[in-house]
Amino acid sequence: MAGITEHAPQAAAEPPHLAATGLGTRERAALAAELRAILPAESVLVEEEQLRPYECDGLSAYRRLPAAVVLPSTEAEVCRILATCNRLGVPVVARGAGTGLSGGALPHPGGVLLSLARFMRILELDPIARTARVQPGVRNLAVSEAAAPYGLYYAPDPSSQIACTIGGNIAENSGGVHCLKYGLTVHNVLRVRLCTIEGEVLEIGSEALDSPGYDLLALVTGSEGLLGVVTEATLKLLPNPRTARCVLAAFDSVTAAGDAVAAVIGAGIIPAGLEMMDKAATAAVEPFVNAGYPLDAEAILLCEVDGTEAEVGAEIDRVDAIMRGSGSQHIRISRDEAERLRFWSGRKAAFPAVGRISPDYYCMDGTIPRKRLAEVLAGIARLEKKYALRCANVFHAGDGNLHPLILYDANQPGELERCEAFGAEILELCIAAGGTITGEHGVGIEKIDQMCVQFPAEVLAAFHAVKHAFDPAERLNPGKAIPSLHRCAEFGRMHVHRGAERFPELPRF
Amino acid sequence: MTQGSASEFAGTSAMHNLVAHWSERIRRCAETAQPLRIRGGGSKDFYGALKQGELFATGDYSGILDYEPTELVVTARAGTPLRELEAALAAQGQMLAFEPPHFSEAATLGGAIASGLSGPRRAASGSARDFVLGIRLLDGRGQDLAFGGRVMKNVAGFDVSRLMAGAMGTLGVLLDISLKVLPRPEHELSLCLRLDSSEALRHLNAWAGKPHPISATCHEGHCLTLRLSGSAAGVDAAARQLGGERVTQAAAFWRALREHEASFFADDTPLWRISVRSTAPALPLSGRQLLEWNGALRWAKTDDDPAMVRDVARKAGGHASLFRAPRTIDSPFHPLPGAAMALHRRLKQVFDPAGILNRGRLYPDL
């Protein structure tokens, strides 16, 4: 690797797919000159100390430097950068706030990192039509803050919402604690402008509730920056509920807590939020935030109900009865807004709290059919022994999205590798339970091998073909999200579909 | 849903053979570029552009595969009659919250998803594509592919299953479809308020910005009809606040609207479906208009020139399709700009390189 020194303080040996070759000094100078023809000199970064802040996203075990970072401020500049990189054969990785947890914004060593940090404006907020037209670098929470004076908000609320951007949310189809009732990003975006690798702008979706032709908006949402760069989005705003209350219920087994979740849903209630934390998770957060969680419980549930006073009062009583009926020995109902927020404070602080009790933690993200919860948690407990690492579990219980947090110490030789192997086995447990390897954090670079387990070759080939319909030369975020069949063969875990390798003639991408 | 009885196993293996047979048929047709016209119950034969090719009937591939009410997920074969599926959900107090129109007793789940149409509850609860979780299909080479899954949150791979909703069968023969389902509301009532269309639009947009439990809206002539859904306490409180008169036989009213059996839809004048920004004023078209979805959907009965209808729709932030007409036109759906059309062609190429599946049903060259 000439010119650029790769830096990987934590990751021991980079997996082979990350060790792609960078650019030589001369090629880098030529690239910088091309980029400076598009952008002011100060918006093209090439010095190592300037590149350093962009070396990783929230999955910090993987780090590497791009050949250049660009900071455009107009859509026309984004288009010209993409067209230029396409012509030069240079990979491009888009970046929002870099809070992604699967390495989606990890730079390509020979490539350009395209930061959308300067796209920070809310272009229009229409309180009557209940829409916000925003640039992709706008922070998620900033949208709800701008909408608040009109009694409106933007529903998807990832825990990272003070930092993460709308562009990143669209790329990952992010969710939050309220998405069981109010939907994921894909349900709350009306329209995007997408700059293609050829430098053309596509308007996808509209201000109406549907659009003619194929549902490209669904295809682009969650596409992890592989299909184009989002340069603008129109978001749906919802009215703030009049009031909300939260039930905190403790259980002496995760099975009982899981049954209580099923009973709530079975009674026809769709709570605004329905979260579970296991004993290890409550033990980590309680000393940190004093949310009032009972520490002897094997699992706690937080069940929030929102609506008008009348609706909430009636529904809270039903939830209370169901929790009792499901064997909860300890139930508290928030009496006021302060108490409701206190109940939530522990759940919201779960990640940082775990970060306090362990030098490092690794956040996993799988979805399972809810009825398989106890079985999957038992499997995770077995893996804790196998890998001699602890794991705390937080769970978006309403929609089956599990976030095991594996505790480890990167400074202990071998722990990171053990932790990654542990994580990979958790994902495979999720697949075996009929679930998926990622509910909301994306595949990125992190789960690329497990894609080979979840999908057969023909489906992976179809994903590649979709990618090629947008980006034939694979310039946009190459090597992420969809593994090559060749890579799956090397990984040796190719999903064999109905017992036979049926498509030996398929091209190896 | 219990599974595993002997007869069901026989059914399963018959279905397995059917799919194998279909796959072979598609593969052969792809070789000779023989177009196939996919048809579930034929309830939406009127919808879309020209239909060509050999009939490919999917009605035999029927049955609910998995339904666990507490998971809020149902998986059924594409040929399952919609009414059968909806009855199974209703028996558990649940529903397809996008309220798909049937347009005939024979309507199937596959047709509902392929056409992507949603009914009165759409503005409040979401559209057909919003509820799609996973789809197994046969592509235009006869390959058996499964996308998405049976869980509610899933970002592994591109969201190809939602892409199938509204693709009019041009990208694949849908086999198994997993959908999110929701509980039926505990209580519903409907109100009629005497308002003209501009007042109705003003109120609808204002109310949609407040947490009212409004689950469907319809304005025609001088009557704005609202449906409220939710807990009895919430619905009654909102009804007092919103005013108007109680509608009797409300269920029949919304059903007739959804099925286009209401008198508005009766005559032979071309019916346009115009999807616009909800705040757009009444559209400057001749003839009559009915609006739904808080103003975001306008039905127009008009003899105006298609180009003009489309121009009006575009200016209102949306698009227009000729939904039903005595004479079909080549392109009932709103034309796409060049770059978007080129991308559509490339996607068609991905899933149906021989161009045999429902060729021309969505756009002339897809």
Ligand SMILES: Cc1cc2nc3c(=O)[nH]c(=O)nc-3n(C[C@H](O)[C@H](O)[C@H](O)COP(=O)(O)OP(=O)(O)OC[C@H]3O[C@@H](n4cnc5c(N)ncnc54)[C@H](O)[C@@H]3O)c2cc1C
């Ligand atoms: C403490 C913590 C809590 C979190 N909680 C949640 C949670 O509750 N729910 C959840 O879903 N996620 C959560 N996340 C994950 C993360 O915040 C989300 O994935 C978020 O959407 C990423 O946004 P970002 O702006 O940081 O994107 P980045 O990390 O910068 O990028 C993410 C991906 O998006 C692409 N991208 C970015 N901008 C664009 C664009 N304009 N056009 C095209 N592609 C683009 C990148 O290439 C990359 O692939 C959490 C992360 C942390 C650190």
